[in-house]
Amino acid sequence: MQDNNLSGQAEKSRLQVRPLKQDDIPRAMELVAAAGWNQTPTDWKRMVNASPQSCFQATLDELLVGTITSLAYGQQLAWIGMMLIAPEYQRQGIGRLLMQHMIEHLRDKNVQSIMLDATPAGEGLYRKLGFQVCSHLRRWRRDKSPAASQIFGDTAADRTELDQDQLTLDKLAFGVDRSFWLSQLAADSWCTQRDKGFGMRRSGRLCDYIGPVISQDHATAESLIIELESTTREIFWDIPAENVHAENLARKLGFSPVRELSRMWLDNYTVPTFPTWQYAICDPATG
Numbered sequence: 126m127q128d129n130n131l132s133g134q135a136e137k138s139r140l141q142v143r144p145l146k147q148d149d150i151p152r153a154m155e156l157v158a159a160a161g162w163n164q165t166p167t168d169w170k171r172m173v174n175a176s177p178q179s180c181f182q183a184t185l186d187e188l189l190v191g192t193i194t195s196l197a198y199g200q201q202l203a204w205i206g207m208m209l210i211a212p213e214y215q216r217q218g219i220g221r222l223l224m225q226h227m228i229e230h231l232r233d234k235n236v237q238s239i240m241l242d243a244t245p246a247g248e249g250l251y252r253k254l255g256f257q258v259c260s261h262l263r264r265w266r267r268d269k270s271p272a273a274s275q276i277f278g279d280t281a282a283d284r285t286e287l288d289q290d291q292l293t294l295d296k297l298a299f300g301v302d303r304s305f306w307l308s309q310l311a312a313d314s315w316c317t318q319r320d321k322g323f324g325m326r327r328s329g330r331l332c333d334y335i336g337p338v339i340s341q342d343h344a345t346a347e348s349l350i351i352e353l354e355s356t357t358r359e360i361f362w363d364i365p366a367e368n369v370h371a372e373n374l375a376r377k378l379g380f381s382p383v384r385e386l387s388r389m390w391l392d393n394y395t396v397p398t399f400p401t402w403q404y405a406i407c408d409p410a411t412g
């Protein structure tokens with residue numbers, strides 16, 4: 126049987142951190158499946174295309190054993206995500222190595238704030254590296270719904286470019302301009318907008334995913350979510366815990382909470398967010 130213990134110096138030298146490339150996506154998907162996460166190869170491709178200098182892998186004897194990504198929203202904020210270590214290589218310091226590498230990389234780029242959404246498994250490690258919790262999110266889930274009255278699909282004809290007003294609203298709600306990222310998400314999503322808000326839904330590995338949904342008022346948010354939840358597939362929806370109206374709506378529409386994530390930041394927290402306008406986040410990997 127292979128010995129995976131990396132405690133010795135010689136073993137550590139077999140471990141390297143390198144850029145994550147498009148060719149590595151099939152192996153990265155094995156880590157996603159092992160963790161039971163919902164990302165698809167399209168999600169990885171979008172991320173690696175958008176941030177080719179800031180996605181990394183840990184390799185052990187050339188085998189990819191861990192991943193980490195980050196996406197910069199200008200100089201103001203970088204969001205870290207997709208921290209995954211293959212199960213048989215966990216608790217051997219590889220996660221810490223990847224996160225330290227990413228922090229150093231982002232500090233070299235003079236990013237003002239670094240944030241992430243932590244699972245309970247990651248939170249302890251991130252605290253040890255200096256991250257602090259600023260808020261919480263809950264993931265809500267709804268079973269398959271064969272009874273959806275009208276099904277909105279993901280065909281090219283359904284796709285929409287967001288208006289400038291929506292991009293301005295998003296900047297107020299999220300705290301920084303993420304227009305370039307929203308337009309890439311919209312290209313792979315069912316995207317819908319009203320006068321005072323917009324929302325998206327995309328396909329995941331296990332189920333559909335609602336997010337982002339940004340709205341200035343509850344009635345608009347409700348109308349957006351009712352359109353977005355009209356799919357026969359199971360759905361995940363991540364809601365900032367401060368948004369009580371969104372959580373009430375989730376309950377009313379038959380969703381149940383399935384897990385909690387901690388939103389964390391490092392060093393300076395300079396991003397003025399407005400979580401009550403965020404009815405769904407984009408996803409934990411990008412905020």
Ligand SMILES: CC(C)(COP(=O)(O)OP(=O)(O)OC[C@H]1O[C@@H](n2cnc3c(N)ncnc32)[C@H](O)[C@@H]1OP(=O)(O)O)[C@@H](O)C(=O)NCCC(=O)NCCS
Nearest residue numbers: 208209210215216217218219220221243244246247249250
């Ligand atoms: C969370 C995760 C990324 C951590 O990666 P990891 O490589 O296991 O992390 P490390 O080994 O660097 O550190 C994890 C713990 O192992 C401990 N550890 C490190 N080296 C060790 C060793 N040789 N022997 C025993 N324990 C060790 C660390 O002190 C740390 O302790 P803590 O959990 O009490 O903080 C990994 O468990 C994972 O992929 N989980 C599933 C997906 C997930 O939840 N990702 C996080 C998303 S935010």
